Amino acid sequence: MDYREWLQERAAEDLGVELSGAQLDQFHRYYRRLVEINQQMNLTAITEEKEVFAKHFYDSLTLAHYLPFHELKSLIDVGTGAGFPGLALKIAFPDIRLALLDSLNKRVVFLRELAEELDLAGVETIHGRAEETARLSEYRERFDLATARAVAKLNVLAEYCLPFVRVGGCFAAMKGPGLREEMKEGKRAVEKLGGQEIEERSLSLPEGMGERHLILIEKKVSTPKAYPRKPGTPLRKPI
Known part of the structure; x- marks a missing residue:
C-alpha cells in the first residue's frame, strides 16, 4: 500500500489538511x-x-485541526527528538518559521541535514x-507556538515551553491517555508562567x-524573569 495516499486522504478528511504530491514525497523521504x-x-x-x-506523521498533523496554522508565523518544537511534531508540521505548512530544539547534538545534526535534503x-x-x-x-517570547510531544509532565513542560511563547501565543503539549491528575498538578505552574486558559482535546x-x-x-x-530556572531544577522541583 502507498501510505502517501493514505496520509493524504486521512489528513484531508479528518484534519482539514491538504497535502500536495510534493509534500507527500517529502514525508516519504522523511x-x-x-x-x-x-x-x-x-x-x-x-x-x-x-x-x-x-x-x-498523522499524529503530528493533528495539531492543525485545533490551531490556525495558516495564521501562525513561528513555531519552536522543544525536545523535538526525531522532529515530531515540528518538522512534520513544517512540511505541511512550509511558510512557518521553525526552530527545532534538542539537548542531544546527534539528533540536531540529523534534523539539520534532513531539512536540507527535504529542501525546507x-x-x-x-x-x-x-x-x-x-x-x-x-x-x-519570540514564538507564536511552542510544542512538546511526550517530553515530561505538564508542570515541568510549562516551565520548558511557556518562556518561548509570545504573549497572545500558544503552548501545545501532545500527550497520551491519563491526563486528569497531570492537568490538576500543572495548573499552578501554567498560571505562574503566564498561561491562563487550559483546554484539553481528545482524539483517536x-x-x-x-x-x-x-x-x-x-x-x-509575560513569563517572570526568574523562569525557567537552572537546568535540571524544573524536573527535580516542579512548580
Missing part, C-alpha cells in the same frame, strides 16, 4: 531517512511504515537545553492505533 539513521542512533521505536505514517527553508536547529535557550533574547488515531490528548494553553502575560 520516513526512509528516519529508518536509515535509526539503525545508527536511537530516534524511534516505531519503524514500520504504516505506523510511522500514522503514529508520527526557514528551519533552525538548536542544540541546547530549554532552561538555557529560553533565557536568550533571540528566543525568549485512525484504525485503532491509539488515543491521544492535546493540552492547549494560551499565554496571557
Whole structure:
C-alpha cells in the first residue's frame, strides 16, 4: 500500500489538511531517512511504515485541526527528538518559521541535514537545553507556538515551553491517555508562567492505533524573569 495516499486522504478528511504530491514525497523521504539513521542512533521505536505514517506523521498533523496554522508565523518544537511534531508540521505548512530544539547534538545534526535534503527553508536547529535557550533574547517570547510531544509532565513542560511563547501565543503539549491528575498538578505552574486558559482535546488515531490528548494553553502575560530556572531544577522541583 502507498501510505502517501493514505496520509493524504486521512489528513484531508479528518484534519482539514491538504497535502500536495510534493509534500507527500517529502514525508516519504522523511520516513526512509528516519529508518536509515535509526539503525545508527536511537530516534524511534516505531519503524514500520504504516505506523510511522500514522503514529508520527498523522499524529503530528493533528495539531492543525485545533490551531490556525495558516495564521501562525513561528513555531519552536522543544525536545523535538526525531522532529515530531515540528518538522512534520513544517512540511505541511512550509511558510512557518521553525526552530527545532534538542539537548542531544546527534539528533540536531540529523534534523539539520534532513531539512536540507527535504529542501525546507526557514528551519533552525538548536542544540541546547530549554532552561538555557529560553533565557536568550533571540528566543525568549519570540514564538507564536511552542510544542512538546511526550517530553515530561505538564508542570515541568510549562516551565520548558511557556518562556518561548509570545504573549497572545500558544503552548501545545501532545500527550497520551491519563491526563486528569497531570492537568490538576500543572495548573499552578501554567498560571505562574503566564498561561491562563487550559483546554484539553481528545482524539483517536485512525484504525485503532491509539488515543491521544492535546493540552492547549494560551499565554496571557509575560513569563517572570526568574523562569525557567537552572537546568535540571524544573524536573527535580516542579512548580
